Amino acid sequence: MNGDVVVALDVGGTGIKCALVRPDGATVHTERHPTAAARGPAAVVDTILDVAEGLAGKARADGLTPVALGVAVPGIVDEARGVAVWSANVGFRNVPLRDLAVARLGLPATLGHDVRAGGIAEARLGAGRGAGHVLFVAIGTGIAAAHVVDGSASLGAHGAAGEFGHILVRPGGPRCGCGRLGCLEAVASASAVGRRYEELAGTPATAAQVGERAAAGEPVAAQVWRETVEALADGFATAQALFDVATIVVGGGLAQAGAQLLDPLRAALHERMTFHREPRLVAAALGDEAGCLGAALLALDAHRGVPTTLEAP
Amino acid sequence: MNGDVVVALDVGGTGIKCALVRPDGATVHTERHPTAAARGPAAVVDTILDVAEGLAGKARADGLTPVALGVAVPGIVDEARGVAVWSANVGFRNVPLRDLAVARLGLPATLGHDVRAGGIAEARLGAGRGAGHVLFVAIGTGIAAAHVVDGSASLGAHGAAGEFGHILVRPGGPRCGCGRLGCLEAVASASAVGRRYEELAGTPATAAQVGERAAAGEPVAAQVWRETVEALADGFATAQALFDVATIVVGGGLAQAGAQLLDPLRAALHERMTFHREPRLVAAALGDEAGCLGAALLALDAHRGVPTTLEAP
Structure with missing residues (x-):
């Protein structure tokens, strides 16, 4: 659809990079928030969900339709189950982040690994394109x-x-x-x-x-x-x-x-x-936006049909 | 079909291991032939084609139907183009082995790498099964x-x-x-x-x-x-x-x-x-038969529909 966007978050040890990304790969809005990991993993999860909800609301307020959420996190990530298994710098231990996001936002959600998300973005849209x-x-x-x-x-x-x-x-x-x-x-x-x-x-x-x-x-x-x-x-x-x-x-x-x-x-x-x-x-x-773009790509892949546009824009 | 078999060859530096393999993974006949690599790559190619043709003939004589050929070779193998690019111990240099086999036998043929073929066999049928x-x-x-x-x-x-x-x-x-x-x-x-x-x-x-x-x-x-x-x-x-x-x-x-x-x-x-x-x-x-079984699996994969039986016999 014309006004479709995905909500993308790349959660790092110090900051959360966020974007609204259209199916053609164009970023229509970005935000950054502090992770404040010292507050502990439960508070970080709350922040992630609040920020994601805020972005979905911002999309709707701008006349756009948020169709999916993609979140990239560091550490060991079980992408199939949507669980942040372990992370040294954010403190996650078996957090079912995907299901928590689905429950809060009412949108399909995808959890990815930050470096793998960055790699997907560089391979499809960045320096590795066509390789x-x-x-x-x-x-x-x-x-x-x-x-x-x-x-x-x-x-x-x-x-x-x-x-x-x-x-x-x-x-x-x-x-x-x-x-x-x-x-x-x-x-x-x-x-x-x-x-x-x-x-x-x-x-x-x-x-x-x-x-x-x-x-x-x-x-x-x-x-x-x-x-x-x-x-x-x-x-x-x-x-x-x-x-x-x-x-x-x-x-x-x-x-x-x-x-x-x-x-x-x-x-x-x-x-x-x-x-x-x-x-x-x-x-x-793609610099430090690779992880966030990759999170958007993972969400678009899960949302189906769309990534073909992205892989060969 | 009930009498279908694939012709499988695993070409090594000293010997060629051969088999007729049914779609369910059962080996119905085996042969071994010397590679005699010292004769040069052209002579080895002739031997491979002769042996493959002989096996297809043997299958027909036994009332079986050879439906495809799989050949595994060492070295660098371009599986997509069916070319034996380079091999130290057999002497291949850009040999279009797949197309030569198709021309000689009139059967669909698949070329694979010996260790990758062995790995596929061990993963599907051998010690790695289910992993x-x-x-x-x-x-x-x-x-x-x-x-x-x-x-x-x-x-x-x-x-x-x-x-x-x-x-x-x-x-x-x-x-x-x-x-x-x-x-x-x-x-x-x-x-x-x-x-x-x-x-x-x-x-x-x-x-x-x-x-x-x-x-x-x-x-x-x-x-x-x-x-x-x-x-x-x-x-x-x-x-x-x-x-x-x-x-x-x-x-x-x-x-x-x-x-x-x-x-x-x-x-x-x-x-x-x-x-x-x-x-x-x-x-x-699977011992030293892994490469030959893997060649059979590659041929069955290319022949379509059949490998599902093999992966979960």
């Missing part, structure tokens, strides 16, 4: 990935697929938050870059600062940046051996370093390709 | 895997998915046949086990012998076996982080060591599971 086989990698405080084939993300048997941050790249290396030594996330996430710099230079710095100093020729920063690129390239080569994708889309905070990260990473990945078909390595195109 | 999400790992001269979800194997963008032997587990480790250092295959394949033992003990041994000597308490053999198990467990943990499967099925020559490999491997994998959902780790059930 068919895409690996979307988000490098921020942590590292996670979504393997997207023909517009759909792999979920795994328990909704836990894509934990790219926890593949082994440096046996005996730095301890990861998960408890193991040498996970990719423990070596090459934005937080790991900051930690490693402080360890070597004796003064703290953010990953962005390390990147800038490396570009300016500071030796310690250059070393940390090189180590980061090498570890990421090792991880990407392992992923390519297993997935054989056409395009790797790099997003998340660290990707904001742009060519300074992507150029040496592309070169290091190229060196590691032997029998492999080399994937295109590109920066994400 | 939904299965990783089939074949450990022999090399190491390769098939990620099978709901009975279908991931192909990748270029037919090269599942190269589990070439994930990085030991940076700076032994050189792999692919040219890189520290690939899983360079550390934990049957050939790598033999090489490592000879390096440490000064006398050659097969992987099977190393396994037996380790069980008998020979220190060098025990060390090599332990290193192998640790490397495989690291690889399986990386795969589980990415795929989140319900079951890992271990096949190939090294898996014939049975509990002597699987028991310590299961324990080592268990140690490495932090946030992961732990997969079941089981031995393959």
Whole structure:
């Protein structure tokens, strides 16, 4: 219908990104709200439902028809049952968020995983468009990935697929938050870059600062940046051996370093390709709106018929 | 129909395993022929077509109706185009095997990848039955895997998915046949086990012998076996982080060591599971007939309607 929109929410550790999205993929309204996770998961769930209800009301007030709700959350998500199983930074433990939303809003609702939602959006509408086989990698405080084939993300048997941050790249290396030594996330996430710099230079710095100093020729920063690129390239080569994708889309905070990260990473990945078909390595195109757009796509998919328009607008 | 069969061939470096398989999965006839790869790829193609034609003739002579042909081959396989793109041990270079078979036999034909075919068979009919999400790992001269979800194997963008032997587990480790250092295959394949033992003990041994000597308490053999198990467990943990499967099925020559490999491997994998959902780790059930049965399944899938019977016999 002409006035149809979906209500989309991307719930993060600090903020909730919201949008009203039309079936053709156009965003007609956006909002941001604080998650305020310190209040505990029950309060966060209330906020999510309040915000979603408010957006549906706003749509109606503007003469639009909200037809479905899509919510993306971090952590372990059982998309089939619509349950937020576990999340470190929001505190969810087995929250049946989809059914709660359906009860509150009276609309069909879909629950998705934030990185998988972002991957779907980048694969269909962003930097991976037209590639068919895409690996979307988000490098921020942590590292996670979504393997997207023909517009759909792999979920795994328990909704836990894509934990790219926890593949082994440096046996005996730095301890990861998960408890193991040498996970990719423990070596090459934005937080790991900051930690490693402080360890070597004796003064703290953010990953962005390390990147800038490396570009300016500071030796310690250059070393940390090189180590980061090498570890990421090792991880990407392992992923390519297993997935054989056409395009790797790099997003998340660290990707904001742009060519300074992507150029040496592309070169290091190229060196590691032997029998492999080399994937295109590109920066994400949708920025921090990917997760929210992906939540809208999941809702539209569930609402049926509509996504075909979106996949080839 | 009651007398319908598919003709199935699994082409390996040394032998061609063949079968006539009914739509319900029952094998009614088997044959084995030498590949004789030294004669060159053109001669191997002739043999494949002769053998397939002979099997179709045998079926008709027995009052059966051959309805389709399935052929599994090693290397890089473009299943969509039916082309054997590249194979180290058979010598294929862009052989349009499917179309050649259709022309010779006058039957619909399907070309598949040997490990993916084996994985499909194990997932539908063998040790992974009922699991939904299965990783089939074949450990022999090399190491390769098939990620099978709901009975279908991931192909990748270029037919090269599942190269589990070439994930990085030991940076700076032994050189792999692919040219890189520290690939899983360079550390934990049957050939790598033999090489490592000879390096440490000064006398050659097969992987099977190393396994037996380790069980008998020979220190060098025990060390090599332990290193192998640790490397495989690291690889399986990386795969589980990415795929989140319900079951890992271990096949190939090294898996014939049975509990002597699987028991310590299961324990080592268990140690490495932090946030992961732990997969079941089981031995393959179909032995060296998995590839041939998988070729039959691919042919039946293409022949349509029939595989439903097979998936739930």
